Amino acid sequence: MLRIIKKVISACIRFVYRHTCRLIPVKQDAVLFLSFHGRGCTDNPKAIYDYMCKQDEFASYTFIWALRNKQPIPRGKCVRYNGPMYFYYLARCKYWVINCKLPDHIIKKENQVYLQTWHGTPLKKLAHDINVNEQTTFYRTKMNAEQMKSTYDRDVRRYDYMISPNPFCSKVFPGAFHIDPKRLIETGYPRNDFLSQCRFDKIRELKRRYGLPEDKKVILYAPTWRDNCYNSKGYTFTLQADFNRWKEVLGQEYIVLFKPHYLIVNTFDAEVLKGFLYPAEAASDINELYVMSDLLITDYSSVFFDYTILNRPVLFYMYDKDTYANDLRGFYFDLEEVLPGPIIESEDALLKAIVNHRFEMEKLPAFHKQFHVWEDGLASQRVVNTVFLRK
Structure with missing residues (x-):
């Protein structure tokens, strides 16, 4: 019953929004920020806001953050994502700075500016680049491929600008999103300015704030979601990691920060692993997790594109590589050739690689040349100059 009531209220809010948004005058010096559908004050929108x-x-500008859980915002105001004031400021703010796809019912007026920052260099194929059979469905709504692609198309038509973080994305985005290359801002990612500029004293400060021991090395484990794993509550992820085994093998030297993709809803009891496993909050700034860690373990997440700016090792734990490549979205390039670290398909091999320091660091220089040529710590400045100052 409560769920039905919430749906009715939400439908009423959207109805009022659709019929009144064009009557609300646009405030020229107001900016609305949205990151991962309100899951936190993070990512590229946060970096642009901070700058x-x-x-x-x-x-004199008014800064509005739309969040699922309201919190104090320095120099800004917080409104509840999908609440009445969220829709009011969508209509009121001149600028939108957003890193995720907006739903169809959002209306952008001609005198508003929509900056789509996106949220990562893609390893997995996106939107129009996904080639699947006619029976394949996407998301919990089980839409077909054409319906899925049309959701991107409708949002892209609203973009005034989209950030391209490297030459690779400048090649991929026009085909994947069907966006005019002239609308791309070719620069590094604003969120990566922090990685390019971070100092050792900041890392020590962060470890103390997160309550991490300073006498252990830190492994950041950041797996992504699977398109075909979901239930009534959301996307799920069957964790292929026995953290008790990890603690037995690695516990003398390492601790583990666990940060799954924001779409993953699985939970587990970490009490027995206290002191070894540190689950990160969903709203945690992943840049802070990057700089505190000595080693990244991931799978198909794009996090490694940013993490390797730090020139630290990455292990790719891809226990379902063949299934993912053949049955789901596929990849943009040959993994063995491009990835800046070893691909590992079993948990035993993963633990052995960590113990034996088998990291393949020699792959990093070529990777930097391909994906980090624009990462100089000044991306936020370039984006703001382009969008807000028209320089």
């Missing part, structure tokens, strides 16, 4: 807060040109 603007430091610039005198934007001292």
